[in-house]
Amino acid sequence: MDEGRSLELFFDSISLGTMDEYQPSIESLTKVLNKKYYDAESIDDHCIVVGSVGRKTAVSKTSDLDLLFILPHEVYTRFNAYESNGQSALLQEVKNAIRSRYPKTKIKGDGQAVVVSFTNRAYSIDLVPAFEQSDGTFKYPDSNDGGSWKITNPIPEQDACSDLFLATNGDGKRLCNALRIWKNTFGFHFKGLLIDTLVDSFYSSDNRSEEPYDLLTDLFEYLSNQDQTQSFWYALGSNQHVTNDDNGAFVLKAKKAHDRLIKATGSDERECALIDLFGKSFSDVVVDGTSNYEEKEWSTKYGVVVREQFIEDLFNVDVRRSMRIDCKVSQRGFRPTLLRDMLAKHLPLLRGRSLFFFVDDVDSFAGCDFYWKIRNCGEVAFQRGCVRGAICRGNEIGTHVEETAFIGPHYVECYAISNGVCIARSRIEVPID
The missing domain is CATH 2.60.40 (Immunoglobulin-like)
Structure with missing residues (x-):
């Protein structure tokens, strides 16, 4: 295997390139809500792309897009005056406004967002109605458990990711992407914001390798040394709590990944280790690979x-x-x-x-x-x-x-x-x- 070239192609292939696929939906939803709440025809005002896509750490074929739509403060006053669960009522109003534009699309209020699932597109949109606060944070509704207002602070998180990418010559972004492919390959829950936070803190540690394979090895060692019982981490940029879901499953899985990488010595073994960790996303781009050599031999032998x-x-x-x-x-x-x-x-x-x-x-x-x-x-x-x-x-x-x-x-x-x-x-x- 040409390891350097294979890893370069792997990182390039999994990175989300442009927003072109999502832009028509973003503009259409923004136009609908701007018309209802601002009596304007704008297609780009009051809407912020957040989540992994907003932080630019999402991978290709991302299946959902997180949006904040900023509403006027008088809307907050109206729904906050409800005796019970004005948050649910707000989500229903936003949902109905979107349904007027997409009557045949599956749209539902889902706790904290309005989820728009397009039947003719390979992604859904989680749209969160929000109210900008004087400190730059955003208040948003949570209809669970009788209703409440929560705070999110995505802009500093996006800025912190941009700083990370610049300081690491893009390697920070590549590692954030790779961890998403790893968790998708092994099938366990690992929050995107926690991934980005841990990669950022990894770069605050010492003795990192520069070669891509060794850098991945160091990253998995760092993850394996996290406290599996820790209840939360402080998010990069915002210092908001990122909770430990799934009992910190990533810690033990990272230990196994580190062991797999460090025990692979020759080129063929390292190729197989990378395929084990990243699945088809890596096997599809291997240059001069020899993986599954036995299967190729058997296929030829037995026709x-x-x-x-x-x-x-x-x-x-x-x-x-x-x-x-x-x-x-x-x-x-x-x-x-x-x-x-x-x-x-x-x-x-x-x-x-x-x-x-x-x-x-x-x-x-x-x-x-x-x-x-x-x-x-x-x-x-x-x-x-x-x-x-x-x-x-x-x-x-x-x-x-x-x-x-x-x-x-x-x-x-x-x-x-x-x-x-x-x-x-x-x-x-x-x-x-």
Whole structure:
């Protein structure tokens, strides 16, 4: 592998280039709300792009866009006077104003934002009505738990990211992008603002490498040394609290990523390590690569054409929640056993077993469609012409049934799809002895 060139292409490919894709929607929504609240026809006033896109740390194929629309203060006075949950009423009013322009579009009030899900576009917009304060912060509604007003401060966060990019010659941005691809590949929740904050604090530490591979290694080591029990971090620029969601899952996963990178010595091993961490986003751009050498040899030897599918080719991937799948292994005359328990105890999984895969806590994914991928990649699969790797839609209850047919390495992945976006994924290894 040409490591330097491959990493350069990887970073270039995952960076969000322009706002051209989003601009028509931003202008249209801005025009609607300016007409209602300011009696003006402007397409660019009172609207601020925030979130990862606003901080310029979003990756390509970003599936949602966060906007603040600044409302007149008299609107705040009107809804703050409600006896109960004026915040919900405000969201409903904004939602109805947008619906007058998009009557066939899926629009809903969602706690703190009005979510506009365009059926003909590969993204949705979370629009937050807000009121600018004298100190430059913004007050916005939260309709949860009876309603309240919250404060956000995105401009200093954007400025801090710009300073980071300038001070690091763009490497800070590349690392923010790479961590988003990593969490999407492994399927766990890692807040975008927390990613950017930790990358910024990483650059406040000492002894960083300059070579891209070693820089990634240092970053994962830094993440692995974070306190998994810490309740919050102070956001870059604004010093707002960024809470620790998902029990700090990123800490243990970063330790595994660091170990994977540091143990890879030769070029081929380093290539495989990068593919393991960043998935198809990296494998697609490898220059002079030799990964999956055995599979290429088996494919030639047995005349098998491999047509593996990847979820990234079917849907935008933006993992927002963690998901876990498990499997009940059963055979006649024996009590079903969880596959993860068998693997933990190093018990063999033999042929002729029934496998019942299921999504844990499936009720929390109500409204999602489930897709499954069964991948077998050992020599026996090539020898028999039974290589699998297609992605198929599953049932609405998040279950899938298979049988163990022949020995070799297998794995199963499940994807939760919401509004055309993969918001969660999980994988389990199925080594058949």
